Amino acid sequence: MRALALIVIALSILICGGFLPATAQSLNPVIEGNSVDGLLLGAEGSYRFFGWLKPSLGLAYGLQSQKIRYKAGISVWDVTLWALDWPRTAVLGRVGERGLKAALKLPILPIVSGFVGTLWPWTQDPNPPDVAYVMWESSHNIQMPLGIELGLSQRTLVGWWQLGVLPSEFRYTQTNLSVRYEALSMSFSYGTLENTSNFPDFIFTQGVKGDSELIRGDQFWSLQFKRAFDVMTISVPLLVPSLELLVQGGVFLHVSSAGKLELPSDEQQEHKRVWQNRLSWGVSVLLLLPREVGIKVRLDFVFIRDGKFQFLFSL
């Protein structure tokens, strides 16, 4: 009912938007896929009124799940409240979440958000648990001279499940460091989690480009290196006269490693941390039409750790 009320409020404000002094608005399509909904199609948008009130609404339909997904929110100054049934959740190993969510976003300070609700069911867990969590997220970008950009982001989540019975805690922290200079980027991520209450599937899952095999663990690190460069600009005569196609080349490397504790065996008396790693590298070709057209074609020739290679195409 609370969710329904929020949707009604958000819809009412959006509909009445034309009569109020709206100062900004956005409307974006939703085209994405997830393992529950398959392809999800819809739209999301927001208005800002008086400079301090911002209702937002997202509606989408999952082709596989045949469900309507929604995300209705109201932002008043720095506080936002959502009622949602929407893909993506900060809880590891899960696809989406349904419930109420609130976030406080103050300048400089980390974003603090909280959620109460139910995680989406999926094949391995048809009876999903009710959970609550609190999350701190911080992100800093430092512009250095010469166009060098340093980035540092961190996320910490503390959650509880078995809410009605015996609330049990689970938590993780994830840190990302990045350096970017024009089309050169390097990033390093590291994460660690605690799950003493054995919350199902609460584990880091890592993979690398071109390798479908994933690795899991309660700790992980990941390193990515990408370098693109402009090869040439080609005028496309059959299209708009001024339309120019930019051809970029690229080289990339992606390494991920996940570690988990192995139970004591006959030979060893203590827990032992076992690390698995994945690696891929390769070359890319990017075809970019001007920003107004917005078409980008990417071809990747990827090699993975066991020597197999594959050709990836994305539009």
Next chain:
Amino acid sequence: MMRRALLTVFLWALGSVVGLAQITIFDPALVWQQLETPHFVIVFHQGLENIAHETATIAEESYQIIQKEFGKAPAEKTYIVIADVIDSIVGSATPIPQNTIYIGPAQMRLADWANVRLDSWLRTLVYHELLHIMDLDIASGPNALLRTIFGRIAIPNINKPIPFIEGLAVYEKYKHLGESRLNDANTLMMIRQMVLDNDIPRFDEIARYYHRQRWPHIGLLVYNFGSWLLRYIEETYGPESMKKFNDVNSASVMNTLSLGFFGDNFDTILKKALKEPTDEVYAGFRRWLRQKFSAEIEAITREGLTASVRLTTLGWLTRQPSWSPNTTEIVYQHYGPGRTSIRIISAGGEHDREIIFGNGELPSFSPDGRSVLYTKLDLDGFYYAFGDIYLYDLAQKRERRLTHGARAYFATFAPDGQTIYFAHHIGRDASTAISAFDLKTQKITPVKEFSDNSVTVHSIAVSPDGKTLALSLWKRGGYQDIYLLPAEGGEPVPITQDKDEDLDPSFSPDGQYLLFSSDRGNYRVANLYAYKFSDGSFYRVTNVLTGAFDPAVSPDGKQIAFMGYGSDGYDIHLMPFDPQSWKPVTITKEILPEWTGFQRTNFPIKPYDFVPSLLPKLWLPFSDGKTVGIVTFGQDVLGKHLYQIVTGWDVEQSRPFYFLDYQIAQILPVLALSLSDSRDGSTQKVSAVMPLALSVQQQQVLRVSYSRSQHPAKEPDHPAPWTEDAYAAEYSYQSVRGADLWRDTLSVSVQGELISPSDARPYRRLTVTLREIFRLPLAETHTLSVKFIGGWSDAERAEDGFSIGGSTGKFAVRGFSEKIQQGKQALISTLEYRFPLATLERGLGYWPIFFDDLRGGVFLDLGLAGETLDVGVLKVGFGVELSLSMTTGYFLNWAVRVGVAQGLGEPSPRFYLTIGS
């Protein structure tokens, strides 16, 4: 104005263009002919017939003078190749594989690099390069016998201090033609400043090419300053001193045997020639300079020096100040250690910053102050590098190319902000013209064409009312003067007309005066002068000890910005605009000799014959104990055909062997054929190279090849004779970008191979290499480099895959032994920081060895190879490195690197030594 001694630096700054022009083949549309004289074969393409005839006359005249001077002359005819493919000053000479001179007819701003008092710009070039040929060709005593036996591998005179090569050419030009860089305002000013600073360079500082950190740059030292050393020697030790020196030097067998890598002791040679040790000769030279120039300094100072404020501080080659319309800023061009750019500085001297990276030339503000106009050389298709006009939007920080293939080398706005007047080349015989470019319509309208090659436009200024152009023009006979021309065209009217060098006219904002620089006067000091339109009177605006160039009066009419000269090179100076303080002078016009056009010779012209220049001219014997043989190589003078032959006898196996490489560069792609037969088997290979270069700052090349080889049996891998077919393709890319001292040099190559051995399964290999070097904005020599190499193959045998380790090679991981890991795949990553430790710049006595600088480095190497790439067995090595840069012989720059690396998990560190560039 830019100084004439800029030649070397200009070519260095545009080295990639020139280099590229040499790599890239000539336009197949060019039809080549040759004109043969008694001592020369002049090769040229269509449009250059007149230039070829003039060259023939000049070359023969020069030949007679130089032959008399040296008492010797080449036995064979010298080739002179004239090609109009680049808007840059091109003149070079090589004695190997045959005596050949290359000339580009584009003369552009001649006064920037040559003494304009010579009657013909071609004479300046041809005499200089021919002197090199006739000097380097000399082989005396036992070397004459070696030349007879082994051909042109015996070039002993290539091993002598560079002033005795380049300075010699400048000096001999002065000695026999009366004018050269030796006695131009630029060189005199440089030496005057050295004497003022009591900082005359040591002999070892001027003797060879190296990466000099201080002003004057090495080009000025070896050419201009070096010519004075030779003048002193001949004036002190007799007019045949250079001949004597050459006779001794060219008889040194060590000079021949060391092939340019080392050479004889210079002191021994000079002592034999002059009967005096070099220490004493050079000490005498320094005393002579001090005495001579101190007297000049005193005389100039006596007249009272003009006070000015130095605005910029970077020194080196800082030129072409142009005011912003609101008088708050000045845009200028700068070339110095680590910097090649257009910069802006506030009129108060603050906030000096780079706005345009790269080789932009001669900048000026647009009348609205929002843009900067300049010219720039860039590639024009596959075969040419021409200048064009560019406009840089200061707010959007974006460059816009206004013309394509205009061959422009100087541009300036008219006051209307819509019209751009520019100087450019027309035709192929280096004729120049002035045209107007309309910014709105993008149309180019000719204003004045000097199509008979009698006039070269140097610089243009537009009057405040936009109706008149003031020009600096060079005319045949050696006259660089100031002219006025109606903006719509007509005949130029001279303001000055004499042998003095008058350059860079600039109107005062009220239109009453025309300022320019001139080296008139007793000591050839470049000063600023002014012409008053109302009464035709002239004034000397400055009296400086060194030089004043490029005047620009501020839009508020209060100050003059100009290019001055000091201990660090050129800088922008400011002085008050005060006509009351100027000294009236009288300038009278001379009568110019009439240019009647090119004189045609009677020498026959016929189609270019590549065969005679292609024939082998040298034979270098060698032996490694198991084999004896000879090496020869050759190319025709246009580089269309090129070959190398190594052949001989395998003593151990009692059989002949050969390696033959042949390249044909008639059209793109360039094709090559390699054939070999030796104890390791025989190979036949064809390859094609296609340059895909799009601009000076971004170059790309595509290579493909096929080879077939037959090998004898070799246990254990090949128990029977086997053959191998290999197909390969490689794409390589390099770009350079930067901002001020910051540089980003990116190199990427992707190489794919398909190899099919007869005794194993065919396999593929792919190697991807990425290397990026960042020069940190701390100083010129701090660099951080990142390297990534990936290798993949599906070969059955491990040795056909990749191995990592060792301290050299593509897949080196320092701190580990070679082949520490091996397999179908490999990855390497290196992070390295290099920094300067000490500038040495010292020679080892008078031996041809010179220590340039010492650098340090720290590095981290990561490597992984195997059937499966398991990060768990990653090899990590780290260490430090010392690098000593040196010059041996007088040209060869290289570095010795000594390092120590520790591999993680290795019991002890490993030391290594490498030699490289």
